[in-house]
Amino acid sequence: xxxxxxxxxxxxxxxxxxxxxxxxxxxxxxxxxxxxxxxxxxxxxxxxxxxxxxxxxxxxxxxxxxxxxxxxxxxxxxxxxxxxxxxxxxxxxxxxxxxxxxxxxxxxxxxx
Amino acid sequence: xxxxxxxxxxxxxxxxxxxxxxxxxxxxxxxxxxxxxxxxxxxxxxxxxxxxxxxxxxxxxxxxxxxxxxxxxxxxxxxxxxxxxxxxxxxxxxxxxxxxxxxxxxxxxxxxxxxxx
Numbered sequence: 001x002x003x004x005x006x007x008x009x010x011x012x013x014x015x016x017x018x019x020x021x022x023x024x025x026x027x028x029x030x031x032x033x034x035x036x037x038x039x040x041x042x043x044x045x046x047x048x049x050x051x052x053x054x055x056x057x058x059x060x061x062x063x064x065x066x067x068x069x070x071x072x073x074x075x076x077x078x079x080x081x082x083x084x085x086x087x088x089x090x091x092x093x094x095x096x097x098x099x100x101x102x103x104x105x106x107x108x109x110x111x112x
Numbered sequence: 113x114x115x116x117x118x119x120x121x122x123x124x125x126x127x128x129x130x131x132x133x134x135x136x137x138x139x140x141x142x143x144x145x146x147x148x149x150x151x152x153x154x155x156x157x158x159x160x161x162x163x164x165x166x167x168x169x170x171x172x173x174x175x176x177x178x179x180x181x182x183x184x185x186x187x188x189x190x191x192x193x194x195x196x197x198x199x200x201x202x203x204x205x206x207x208x209x210x211x212x213x214x215x216x217x218x219x220x221x222x223x224x225x226x227x228x229x
Contacts, residue, residue, distance in 0.1 A: 042203055
């Protein structure tokens with residue numbers, strides 16, 4: 001969607017390697033989120049940020065870390081990728097005054 | 113913690129007909145928002161419609177409308193005059209209105225809608 005980009009769009013990696021996914025926004029939104037999408041589970045929150053250097057865990061945070069050093073960038077790192085982390089990852093942005101979120105186009109990550 | 117349940121993994125509808133997707137949620141809060149998102153094969157998440165819990169009137173957006181039953185904690189989506197382009201995964205989502213941090217969206221598992229020509 002306009003104003004939010006994710007990179008890469010697709011990635012294949014090997015078990016045990018670190019992986020970093022990037023989310024970049026141009027909307028100056030305070031809140032940023034990382035979700036993963038898996039069949040039968042919908043989207044589940046991994047981590048979120050409510051400001052620069054302010055982050056917190058979501059419901060499926062094990063094995064993931066995040067960083068936000070600038071308002072526009074929110075990085076998701078898989079410290080040591082496992083096959084269970086094969087998924088589609090979405091970044092989203094939001095404002096307290098807005099009702100919904102704006103989502104990026106997603107990253108399909110395959111861990112082999 | 114809030115939960116959202118979509119009990120219909122898949123639904124089918126004939127083109128030009130009407131279909132209703134179900135969603136129930138659980139919360140102890142009284143002030144919140146509810147959403148329906150559409151995800152076509154392109155994977156993009158598209159906001160279809162939203163409902164504020166403090167509003168009694170059901171939201172409507174063109175061919176899309178909701179039936180919001182606050183006491184029953186039910187939030188169904190009705191699609192009228194279904195079109196081939198409506199074929200997608202539909203997610204129901206919940207968000208507390210007032211949260212100190214995060215305003216996090218909680219999603220249901222999704223319903224795949226197939227439209228037959």
